[in-house]
Every structure is written in structure tokens, then in C-alpha cells.
Amino acid sequence: MSQMNMIQAVRSALDVMMDKDPTVIILGQDVGYFGGVFRCTDGLQEKYGEHRVIDAPIAEGGIIGSAIGIGVNGLRPVAEIQFADYIYPGLDQIISELARLRYRSGGEFFSPVTIRAPCGGGIRGGQTHSQSPEALFTHLSGIKTVMPSNPYDAKGLLISAIESDDPVVFFEPKRIYNGPFDGDPNKPAVSWSKHPGGEVPEDYYSIPLGKAAVVEEGDELSIITYGTMVHVAKAAVHKAGISADIIDVRSLVPLDVETLKQSVEKTGRCLITHEASRFGGYGAELVATVQEECFWSLQAPIERVAGWETPYPHAFEWDYFPAQDRIIASIHKIMEAV
């Protein structure tokens, strides 16, 4: 066991899989000689060669499109999209081709592509380096969508994503690459070294896709969230002084409905939070699921705390970001409901 930040954990997952399975290759902008703008592939080209860690032209549609062909020919490509904000030129390839290839060919063709993309805000990236587009992908049939909230999960889930014969879009919340972030930008940065999620085995292990994690247990409220917001929600719960289940869904599709259900049936109150903007966001699906599954257990309306419905603003980042104050206000609202 060693201490890793999320960048090191992602790199370790890639390293373990490239070592274990000679068909795993990496394709993306700056991933090769340079080792990636976030260093997630640092040293891998040196170790596995230019034919397995391949620098790509700046064409996300081309990266994803060619990765599909590479996957059809028996290799297992991991494509890196440098920022989730840049994934859109590849959407036709993801939606019309990657997600549906197995279905449309009667189960005969498939391409086991994993697409990694750093996502989310909190890094002064403005609207082109801060987006959380996960809901777009959860709407597609045939793709799995994953977002870890700590290094241990990042490695275990990425290994499962690479091993999966289904395509996976793997979002990495870049604000927590180097340490957990509780939503307060004025506090000194915290590293993963003191966090249990930063304890990562060096060897192979996997975490199955489709299983949520209960990161904190309580009995008054269920908070359902993922990514950076897991840490923000935790801090908000402590500050509000209540006892809450905090559930990190980790795998947005497939969704672990059972874990959500057990928690909300126990607590009777539910708050859902994510960084992405609210309308049509993944939280809407979570609200609908909880309502369908747990309506008769609910003692208060379900609350949603999300990004405002504006593009991600540069100067107003901390007004936009759904920080602790907004979560605490919603907690009070839920707890005060009869």
C-alpha cells in the first residue's frame, strides 16, 4: 500500500493494465513523450513504447473515431480527452457509433474503448475548462459513465472500465486530483496523504462498475452525490451537525438503485447534489429514481443543489459552485419540513 494522489492512481491503473494486457493502448493529445498535461500518463511511453502510448492530433472526433476502429481490431484503447469541455467534436462518434455498435450489429461487433476526461470546476478554468457534462452521456444507451471521488476508487474503477467490453466514459474531477476539496477555496489545499482514499495498493485490484459507496453513515438524511461534491457534502453535513448517509454513486450508469433505496428508506429524507447545472442534470434522474422507489418513505420533498443554469463563469466561480452554504441551507429546509 502506498499513498497516491488521484493522478498517480490513474497512472497506476494504466500502468497495471498495460503491463497485464498487451492489447491496452493509450491515445490522446500530449499523452506520450510529455506524459499528459495533468501527468496522468507520465513515464508510460518510455516504459511501453510509442506504439502503445500514442500522441494524437488535436482532433477529438478523430481520437474517438480511430479508437473505435482500434478497438474493433482487437486492441483495448484508452483515449484521453484533455478536458471534458473538448469532448463535443467526438459526440457523434460516441453517440452514433461507440454506444450502439454492439446493438446495431446484433451483438457481433463491439469496441471496448475507455474515454478518460478531466472534468469539473474549482480551478479557475472558466467555461472551457470547468464543465461537468456527465448527464449528456448518462442519457445514452450502451455507454457506462463513471466518476470517482478519491484515488483508491479512481484506480479500481478505471481498471474495471478498461477491462469492460462495454465503452466507458470515465470522468476525473480535476479539482480533487491533488487532494480532497471541501468547497472552500480560501482554506489551504489539503493533500491525499492524510485521507484514507489516498491509500492505494500498487498492484492490480478492481472495483465493480454499478456499485455505489456509502462514504459516511447516518440516520437523519441521505445525501446522494459523486465526484468533488462528495467532499463538499461531507463538510456541509459536519457543519450542519446532523447525522447523514453520504452516498457516492461512483457509477452513474449503471446506477446502484438498491443502495440509494436502502438509505432513503432508512432516513426518509434526501438531498441530491452535483456541480453540473440543475435543469436536465443527472440529479433529475436521481430525484425521479428516489421518488419512484421510496415515495412512501419520504418525509420531506427531495432537495437538489446544483450549479446555476448559466455557463461556468470565470470571475464568479465561487458564486456558481454549489458550495457548503447552499448545501447547508437545503439541509435545514429538508430537516425543518414536517
Place this chain on the structure above:
Amino acid sequence: MTPKSRLHIPQPSARPGDAPDFSYLALSEAGAVARPDSDTPASQIENLASDLVRVLDDNGMAQGEWVPDLTTDQLLEALRLMLLTRQFDARMQRAQRQGKISFYMQSLGEEAISIAQGMALEPGDMMFPSYRNQGLFIMRGTSLVDLMCQCLSNTRDMCKGRQMPIMYHNKQANLFSVSGNLATQYPHAVGWAMASAIKGEDHIASAWVGDGSTAEADFHYALTFAAVYQAPVILNVVNNQWAISTFQGFAGGERRSFAARGLGLGIPGVRVDGNDLLAIYAVTQWAAERARQGGGPTLIEHVTYRGGAHSTSDDPSRYRPKDEWEAFPLGDPVKRLKQHLVNAGHWSDEQHTALEEELKAFVNEAWKEAVTYGTMTEGPRLDVRVMFDDVYAEVPPHLERQRQQLLALRGLSE
């Protein structure tokens, strides 16, 4: 007058009621274009992107350096496959008119491309067809019954009822799944070819798009990636002059050929007579040899004409002269190969008519068998349970739950 900028709106040379006019097509004489060695640097053979490689002359005689090494038996087989494709198309077109299938697309006038290229490539080479490459499926031995059952979405449909007609695939025969989204297969072919090179194999990939689809971003991604990595791939543009009602000028074909699109990236372009089976075979063989020896991609433009409507939902008499195909200077690929074989004393009108009848009967037999597996109006029907399979490698709980909901609604057991 001070000069002003102005918007150019491309116009086709003829509209309904006009006399067809193909004066815009740059043609070369059969045999006039020299055949360079297949390892010649791209910069030294840029003429191939504007000249037109032709082998068969107007009298059906094979001319020049591009005459391929094909036996009489191979040529007769090519003619049979083209005729079979045409008979298959005619039967399926009729089936659509009879309401037996929902939709169809003929390859009338373009048969030589699929048949010649299929013959020039090795069985281990992977093909990424467009929707008008049914000839590839036929020449690689996909049974007509299987193709028909796909169009019928019946109990033997290879796509399990999930795709509209003509979206075939044949994994065993190395034919990728046809997509209804245009040009998406181009980067797939490049990726497949990259993987082949990564694995150290000598299989190559080949992909097809129409002139209209060259405007898609995927076309340009594919060319860039193919050039950057020198992927062993043949990228084909089937320039049949029309993209539904949009003539090739709207894809940017007015000033330079489609074959020239790769020159800026250092990809050799070859413009070939797309109705000349011998020329297509020779050019494909040249490009395949180049790819297999590490010479990277070739962009081939096949100059042809879409003899029929875009699809059964289209009426070309509304936007182009009815007799345009008859005036097309490169003729009909079937007639041209037939004439070549007749000239050489290997074929006759009688044999040709007999073969057409034989193939028509063969296609009709296949149709009779195909409909026993069901049609749109008559059973047997596909089991609706398969609707939830193959979305993922394994059926996840939420889809299993939805399947059970539907079965309960239909009064069916698990």
C-alpha cells in the same frame, strides 16, 4: 465598378428539362495515364489526382500500363457478381414497392466499384462500407437470404430487428457494420489499420464514402490520422455526382477533384474511372501494395454516376434530367465489361441473357426462402425479448427490469 465580394452558389450543369451536360468532367483517354511504381513518393505522382486512370476504351479494349493481371475466369466471375448485385437490387427495389420492406437503396451504375475492389483486396483485409456497397457483401459470399432477412427485419435478421434495411454487417467476412450516419466509418478504418500496424500484421483496411460525405468532419479527421501515422488504409470516395438532390459541387468538387483532397497531407490521390472494372481493380491493387509495404494511405476517387434514385424515398426527376445517366460519358459498368469480354471472344449476348435469367431465378429463390422467416406484414415475428439484448455485453438490472415490464404488458412469460 469597384469589385465586390460575392457569394458563389454552385449550380449543376443541367436540371430537369435541360439536356445533360458532363462537359465539367475532366477525362483522360484509356491507357493514357502512366502507372508509377507503388512505392513512388506522393509528391511525384500528384498528376494521378487530376488525371483519370482508365483501362477500357470506348470499344471495350484494355489499354495501357494499368491493365491488370486478371484471368478470363476472374473477369467472368466479376461480371456475374455485378449482374447478381443488379438483380438483387432490382428484386429488393420491387419488394419495397410491394410494401414488403420499408426502405431500399440500389447501387445501380456503381456495381464495378464494390466488385473490383473486393476482388483486389485480400480476405483478411477489413472493409468499412457505406450504404451503397452491397456488392462487397455479395462478393464476399454473404448469402442473399441473409441480406434479404436483414431488410425484412425478420426472425433471421442478422441485426435482430434493430436496424432499417441495408445496414448489413458480416464479421466473419471482415465487413464492418454499415452506419446510417455518414462518413463515421472513415476514422474507424484508419483506427483499424493503425491497430493492424501496431500488431505487426499486414492486413489493411478500406473504407468508402460518397462525394457528399467528404464534407463531414470525420472525412478530414480520417485523412489527418491516416497521413500522420501512415496507416495502411485505402480511403475511397465514390463520386456518383449526386448526394440526394445536391450535386457534387456542394461538397467542393467544382475546382479540384476529390482525389486531390489528400495532397495537402501528402496522401497520394488517384482518380479512376469508376465504371471500369479493370481500372478500379488495378488502382486498388496498386494502393493495397503500397499500404502493405509501409507506404501508408491512398485516397481513391471513383468517378461514376448514381443510376437510380438516392433511395426508395427519393424522386430524382425533380432535380436532374431523366436521361442524365444515358449521357454519362463513362457509360454503364456492366455493359462495358460485357463488351470487353465479347470482343475477346469469351462471352456473347446469348450467354449474357441466359446468365441474367439464371441470376434472376436465383434471386427469386432466395427471396422465397427469406420471406419464410417473416416479413413486415406476415409472421413469424422476432421475439421482442431480444430488444433488450446487446445494449451492453451483459444485460444490466435496469434493462432486465424493463424487459420484464414489457413482457408483462404483452402477457408473455419470462
